[in-house]
């Protein structure tokens with residue numbers, strides 16, 4: 302097992318690119334262990350509908366990164382108090398969908414520190430009924446990635462704030478996260494330690510039965526490859542938002558002029574079709590609005606910009622632009 306030293310890198314886009322780079326480029330036959338800590342972020346599962354999982358107005362206002370990962374499962378919140386561990390190994394179908402193997406040293410290390418942690422269900426590590434770690438896997442033909450979070454000393458109120466979505470009536474085939482009661486490991490530690498010493502104890506447990514401990518630092522050329530993957534994939538709206546499974550949204554809002562009802566079909570993050578229903582008193586046909594928005598990203602900035610070319614009052618009578626945008630995209634409970 303080769304340990305990849307990556308301390309001090311807290312950009313989630315870069316850390317996820319690094320993990321995928323190791324999976325795809327490092328030699329078969331060798332196993333790698335990587336740890337990383339991210340700045341405040343939501344890390345979305347491969348098959349999730351991003352907008353369905355996040356509170357987007359909150360993430361935008363508070364600069365919380367939103368990044369999709371390649372492994373399945375639900376959306377989790379990370380900050381500097383959350384330690385991620387990642388094993389990158391040869392493909393082995395007896396170890397795929399079996400989280401016991403990779404979480405064992407972590408659970409053992411926690412137990413040795415006096416924390417009564419155990420793997421429960423398929424992929425959660427719990428203390429009592431509180432979740433302290435979520436785990437996921439990804440496999441290519443030859444290699445696999447098994448990784449998990451460790452809520453060491455996170456701001457748990459942010460888990461609620463960032464993952465709490467109010468957007469109504471989305472129907473999609475996206476994988477839905479399983480909401481859990483979460484807790485920090487520090488609550489259960491008899492002796493206080495810092496996150497660095499905590500990481501060290503897990504490393505010692507992983508290497509307990511191994512002859513030697515090898516640390517690897519990526520070369521400059523390898524970092525260039527990681528940065529390229531970051532720029533082309535993990536920094537891209539197309540990956541983080543656009544890769545969401547297709548979904549339907551149905552929203553209705555009562556205005557002084559009457560009720561307006563919209564049905565939006567979104568595929569690859571883009572509005573494929575949009576229909577507006579209601580009794581309107583405007584002088585322009587609503588089909589124009591439908592036409593303007595079709596093909597645009599289902600994204601607040603893009604919708605707002607597209608609608609700058611028209612005057613909503615011409616279509617609906619007494620309806621203001623922001624109210625209409627809110628109908629299309631707002632996160633209020635309608």
Ligand SMILES: Nc1ncnc2c1ncn2[C@@H]1O[C@H](COP(=O)(O)OC(=O)CCCC[C@@H]2CCSS2)[C@@H](O)[C@H]1O
Pocket residue numbers: 344370373374375376377378379383385386432433434435436437448449450451452460464477478479480481482483
């Ligand atoms: N950081 C963290 N750790 C554990 N559980 C969390 C966390 N943040 C939120 N949650 C809770 O888990 C559910 C989602 O659980 P669910 O089971 O749906 O998803 C997961 O656990 C995915 C784990 C992915 C691990 C990767 C490892 C490196 S990059 S991310 C969420 O609604 C919260 O209730």
